Amino acid sequence: MSNQPLSNLVPYTCFGCRSTYKRPFEKGVFYRKCPTCGGAALCMDIRFRPPKKLDDKQWKKVKYLVDHGFNFQKVYHKEGPIWHRERYPQNLEQAKEFVIKFKDQAYDFNII
Incomplete structure (x- = not known):
């Protein structure tokens, strides 16, 4: 990974061991093998910040969203003629509402 520009690194998260690591972006590569446990790690948006490993509530929320x-990824809502970026939910209850409200902006990671 030497000589790789930091701007080309994206986070990959493994929900099996709750590890997040950065690897070079490769178009069409959405899963990588986790270097910690060997499980599947999903490519997350560059803005993703993982919860602490022992924060069960936040990991449940993140897993639910994923x-x-x-x-x-960026999610938008419209107020009148103007689009605004939506903040991600703080807890699982809010995440359930978020998923319903913004389902048209969700990805299908199985097709990608």
Whole structure:
């Protein structure tokens, strides 16, 4: 990974061992083998910040969002004629509402 510009690195998250690591972006590569446990790690948006390993509530929220097509990509809502970027939810209850409200902006990671 030497000589790789930092701007080309994206986070990959493994939900099996709750590890996040950065690797060079490769178009069409959405899963990589986790270097910690060997499980599947999903490519997350560059804005993703993982919770602490022992924060079960936040990991459940993140997993719920990812399972429903949100890897912390930009999500927008419209107020009148203007589009605004939506903030990601703080807890699982809010995440359930978020998924319903923005389902049209979700990714299908199985097709990508």
